[in-house]
Amino acid sequence: MKNFIQAQKGPIPLQQILRCAIEIAQGVAWLHSRDPCVLYRGLRSSNIFMTSTGICKLSDFGWSQVLGTTNNDAFLYHQGSNLPGEDVSTASDVFMFGQLLVELLTRSPVETNQIISENFFTDLRKTFLQTENVDPRVNNFISIIENCVDQIPSNRMSFENQLISLRQLLDREPEKSKEKENEKPLWDDEEALKKA
Numbered sequence: 126m127k128n129f130i131q132a133q134k135g136p137i138p139l140q141q142i143l144r145c146a147i148e149i150a151q152g153v154a155w156l157h158s159r160d161p162c163v164l165y166r167g168l169r170s171s172n173i174f175m176t177s178t179g180i181c182k183l184s185d186f187g188w189s190q191v192l193g194t195t196n197n198d199a200f201l202y203h204q205g206s207n208l209p210g211e212d213v214s215t216a217s218d219v220f221m222f223g224q225l226l227v228e229l230l231t232r233s234p235v236e237t238n239q240i241i242s243e244n245f246f247t248d249l250r251k252t253f254l255q256t257e258n259v260d261p262r263v264n265n266f267i268s269i270i271e272n273c274v275d276q277i278p279s280n281r282m283s284f285e286n287q288l289i290s291l292r293q294l295l296d297r298e299p300e301k302s303k304e305k306e307n308e309k310p311l312w313d314d315e316e317a318l319k320k321a
Contacts, residue, residue: 137230139262141179164213168222215283226273269291
């Protein structure tokens with residue numbers, strides 16, 4: 126995926142980003158659903174394989190670990206991918222997913238200290254929402270990313286709920302999105318989550 130992102134001359138269409146995000150989230154959700162739960166811990170563009178038809182698949186499981194076990198090498202390698210002092214959990218994979226989504230949107234990797242800075246999402250919205258011919262769903266997509274990197278791990282949606290939100294956004298027609306821009310994000314709407 127890293128080579129795909131770097132090869133793009135302009136913005137990646139949101140429709141394509143959403144499809145990739147859904148495929149990646151499905152893979153991690155499957156790992157998290159195992160008994161015992163498996164943490165991927167390597168969610169970055171260089172570890173996502175894209176087939177010739179554009180399907181995204183997880184690769185390089187070297188840093189994965191079963192939840193509740195210790196992998197000191199993985200901790201040392203990934204300590205910059207979580208918030209300082211954050212315990213390794215499924216929420217850690219969600220945080221890294223948020224970083225990956227920013228990279229897909231901006232075509233540039235983002236570090237933890239950047240993404241948690243006070244003005245990061247305000248600036249990101251200004252950049253994209255002031256662009257001519259921007260897909261109006263971008264604002265909702267950025268809200269999903271914000272949830273992924275919430276500084277309180279328990280506030281981050283599980284991958285199952287990420288999938289619900291991403292699929293709903295993918296299914297929404299871009300023209301209809303303008304009317305729905307002021308809707309609450311899905312994770313703030315308990316009734317919508319129950320229906321999904």
